[in-house]
Structures are given as C-alpha cells and as structure tokens.
Amino acid sequence: MTTPGVSSEVGRLGTVLLHRPGNELKRLTPRNNDRLLFDGIPWVDRAQEEHDAFAQVLRDRGVEVLYLLDLLTETLASEDARSQAVTSTLGSLHLGDTLRAHLGRHLLDLAPEALAHLLCEGLRNDEVRGGHGLVTSLLAEDDFLVEPLPNLLFTRDSSVWVRDHVAVTSLAMGARERETQLTELIYTLHPRFSGTTTIHGWHREHVEGGDVLLLAPGVVAIGVGERTTPAGAERLARQMFGAGLAETVLAVPIMQERATMHLDTVCTMVDVDTVVMYPNIADTLTAHAVTVADRTGDEDSDLVLHVAGAEPFLVAAAKAMRIDTLHRIDTGLDPVTAEREQWDDGNNTLAIAPRVAVAYERNTETNARLEAAGIEVLAIAGSELGSGRGGPRCMSCPIARDDV
Template structure:
C-alpha cells in the first residue's frame, strides 16, 4: 500500500485525483443538461484542452496526477470488480427484466475500457442492438438506459481524505449517486489503495442516514474540519462524519456551517477556500452571514454512539480562528465591490486549489480576485476555464487531493514551509 493522506488544505500537494472531460460531456443537450445538473453545454474539445493545461500545471509543480478513468479501467480488469460494477449500475433503473438481462450480458462482453466508457458516458436506447423487449420498444430512441455522468469532472465531491483515511461520500442528488459507486469501486478494488483505512463508505460497514459531499468539507488545520450543511450535505450526514472523525482521532473540532442553498453557493468551497495556513479567499456578499456550530466530542458512554457537544452558533471566521488556535483568520475578498464579487464568485474566483501555502491554482478570468490574492502575497497559477467552468466548479472542485505534506511553521506569523 502506498502511504498517502492529507490533514490540511494547504500542505504541499503531492498526489491528486482528476477526471479528464470525456464522452459523458458530449451527451449533454439543452433537453437534459438541467436534469444532469450541468449549468451549460460545454465545448468538449476546448474543455479537454483546458483540463490538460490544468493537469500540466500541477505536474510542473511536482504533483502526481492520477486519472479516475485510468484507475477505473485498471479496476475493471478484475472479474469480481467487473461483476460488482455491472450489478450496481443496473440496479434500480426500472429497465424491466428483459432489458436488464440484455444489458448485463452486453456489459459483461465488453473490454475494461469499453465498460468504463459505458459506465461513465451512459447507454442510449438506440445503442441497444438485437432487440431488448417491450421496455426498449416503448422508450424513445435517445432515452438513456444508463445515464451519463458529466459531473465526474468534479472529483472532490465523491471522495475526500482526512489524515490517512479516505471518505467515499453519499451524494445527495440522485443524478450523481453513481459517481460515488464508481469511486467506491476504485478505492475498494484498485491495488493502489489496497488496505487504505476508510472513514465513510461501504468499506466501513457503517451505513449513513444522511449525505456528505466533499465540496462541503474544508480541513482548516490538523484536527479542525469545517462542514457546510444544507441541501447537499445534510445535518444527519454532518453528524455522522463528525462522529466518525472524532472516533478515529482525526479531529478535535468540527464546525458545522449552515449555508443557503443557491445554485452559485451549493457547497462551502464555493464561498471560501484556504490559500495559506491563516488566510482564506471568501465571497464577501455572504461570508458575514455565516455562522458555525462548534462541535466537539463528549464523554464516551458504553454501548451508545459517541455523544457530541454542540455549542451555540457564532460567526464562522471567529469560530474557525479559535478552533485553529490562531489570533485571526485573515480573509481576501472575491472581487472589488458587491457586483464584481458576485460575478467572480459565479466564475469560481474563490474556488482555489492550494499547491502549497501561498501558492494556488485559480481561473485566469477572475482578474480582481487574482490581483487581490497577489497583493496579499499569494502566488496564483492562472489557468483557462471558459469551458471547464460551464458546470459551475473551479480548481478545487475538479481535484481530490490524495497526498499532501504536513504544514510546518507558525500560523499566526504565516511562517510556514511548503
């Protein structure tokens, strides 16, 4: 097993999981993009060019880039994993027995790379050959039997790491839940992750009764986790993750941060991301309204779930600084005024990916935000995102850090090493 893990948002990034845009984006149409939770219809070739440049920028800074599709194909080379992937994909789709049997047989005859393509880009009714019964006859030719997964681009949502443990999430929106199933398959069956401890997901044997998405999880400092709570990460999901993190010794404080569910602020990382050990880029139009419930572990009671102590809400930035053990969590505003802030937040100006303390990746189009970051001593690796941003996600959304160096130095003075 390769040693890997992360305990912060800003430690020197060593390994990251990405998904290069592929045929699943070519399945988007004006008729289905809303149902598939994509904001626009991207120019796929340009999105691929932009993503390749993003990956190249990471490699230029010493980051190992793993691709989800490559890992999936390698995983599907193993027969048991193939069978599990096919059975999971065909469960609960309302296909009927004849069509389900027909698809299962066709998928089992596919090569690993063909199967990966079917599982990510989906299968239309008119792509089924040799007849498949009444259900197939009654459906429209372009109806999807297995839906495409355009949001695979945003690898942060379906998994994240805390310490040396990986959490495979339970995505809230039905159109995205198969993303977690594929990610689960990789972490369960790929040799790269053999023996990796788990925090959430089927591998823990501890079912959840809520939802958690990785875009809502910020590792503010070792032992301190902020959780956005709303439509995507539910209160029950937040409680479950907090308890799991406490019981595993991965956190001493969790900040539960209620967020209003709007399309532009669906996750906490669309409102704020860390760019240094004590600096954060924030969306100023809403950050002053953010409150945090400070959650800490209570005294264990034999035979009962670990009790959680929940303090009354207080301002998020204030609560975060106290939990992190610093005098102040400095913030850098998105944009220069409320109107520009709204524009650049919509374009993911504050959804940055830290490569190291004071070194981040951001979209080049957010001129004011990038200038403010540079003025504050934060180096910005600017990438194109005209097409990548069409799904409403920035560099942080598009990346799942698997391994980071621990951050050293004193956070109050900012004397930190990458």
C-alpha cells in the same frame, strides 16, 4: 509511490485525482443539461485542452496526477470489481427484468477499458442490440438506459481524504449517485489503495466533498445546505471522531441556492491562516463547533456530541485552529464584482502549497487581491471547464499532501 494522507488544505500537494472530461460531456443537450446538473453545454474539445493545461500546471510543480478513468479501467480488470460495477449500474428500477438481464450479459462481456468508458459515458436505448421487450419498445430511442456522468469532472465531490482515511461521500442528487459507487470501487479494489480504510460511503446520509474543508490537522469544517444534510454532517463527524481523525468539526450553515451549493463555492484556503472568501456573506456566515462530550461504548453511535451555539465562522474557525486570527481575502472589488466572480468560481481556488494557489484566469479582480496579499496565483483558462459551475478545487481530489 506517495503514501496517501491529507491533513490540511494547503500542505504541499503530492498526489491528486483528476478526471479528464470525455464523451460524457458530449451527451449533454439543452433538454437534459439541467437534470444532469450542468448550467451550459460545454465545447468538449476546448474543455479537454483547458483540463490538460490544468494538469500540466500541477505536474510542473511536482504533483503526481492520477486520472479516475485510468484507475477505473485498472480496477475493472478484477472479476469481482466488474461484477460489483455491473450490478450497481443496472440496479435502477426503470430497466425491467428483460433488459437488465440482457445488459448484464453485455456489460460483463466488455473489456475493462470499454466497460469503464460505458460506465462514465452512459448508454442510450438506440445503442443496444437485443434485449427487446416492453421497456425498450416504450422508451424513446435517445432515452438513457445508463445515465452519463458529466459531473465526474468534479472529483472533489465524491471523496475526501482525511489523514490516511478516505471518506467516500454520498451525493444528494440522483444524477450523481453512481459517481460515488465507482469511486468506492476504486478505493476498495484497486491495488494502489490496498489497505486503505474507507469511511462514510455512497449509501449513507448525504455529504458532498465540496462541503468539507480541512482547516487544520484535527479541525474539519462541513458546510450544511443544498447538498449536505445535517444528518450527513453528523454521520461524518461521528466517524471522524471515532477514528481519531478530528478533534473539532465546524458545522457551517450555508445559503441553499445554486451559486452557493457547497462551502467551497464561498470559502477556500490559500495559506495556513488565510482564506479567500465571498464578502457578500462573510459577515453572516456562522459555525457550530462540534466536539465529543462523552463516550458510552465502542461504536461511533455511542459518542455523545456537544454542539456549541452559533458563532461567526471566522471566529469559530480561529478558536478551533488555535490561532489568533483566520485572515480573509475578499473576492472582487465591490459587491457586484464579487457576486459575478463568485459565480465564476473565484472562491474555488486549489492550494498546491502554502501561499500558492491555482485559480481561473477570468477572475481578474480576485486574483489581483490574492497577489496583493502575497499569494502566488497560477492562473488557468476555464471558459469551458466552468460550465458545470466548479473551479480548480472542485476538479481535484488531493490524495497526498505534506503536513503543515
């Protein structure tokens, strides 16, 4: 078993957490896909084929692939885990006491595998027998009592490993809150992660994993924009400083719009000193270097932080990484192509080793630029996987990487 630990974006990938798309995607309709944060309605069978091919590409390069649903099922073999999962799932105020009590008994009676599937796929009003009362009478038959979690596909968002600690994040959109609750359950109660130290947590200020880049050992960039708040970035920075996981944190303001929801939608790493970047914002992206100025006590809150003024992102990053230049490979060949391929996750590459990256095959111009720069591109299909606006990096949470 590989020892968990991640100190960079590009060290040889040893173990990764994925979620194979399942029936939760079949819950998407034109009436609810916006609320559930999907831009389209994917063809699920094809999405599964594409995801299986993605996983096989990783295995062919020696990567151990773990599946979130398998880990959740194994975790729910514990009575404590089952109780925690049911309590958090039924905490919504929209259920009412009569229905909550009935569902609580029903969910606790399910076998671990059935419960794991229900927690991911959700539960509609017309799928419940018994528990009838005011709530079930007034809700429509196809209203969800337990919301499905189609965004589980993007395992990067709900947790980030920083060295040998795992940061369980806090997702900003209400439709995704339960994802981090389930992720935290796995990391705290699954035997494989026994002894793992968790930081942050689903109940903290909002931080999403797609906004966190491990630029180098001890250097972490955090995008602040649509999903990650300034307070969330500060909280995570304090915890990383307090645990000795980081020396410098770069706070990176990003545009607050759908196409640039996370830092990794505009910038990812493909080598120890090279990023692939959306050129239409490359010259305006800035960063504030955050370091520890003083410590007045033993708590993370006792750290006095120094926040430097804004500098160009590539300049600030190179300084923090102690390298001369952080090289940039642009997506696309012109501003229009760059914008189209950025929307299709051309920036969202997954490095599985220095100068080896997985990318969607449809981003032909970006992939050509990467190959011209000496990056080996492992191209995968993503016509259906990309309907939720996420690429190979979004769909993967590295658990173990070699140091670089």
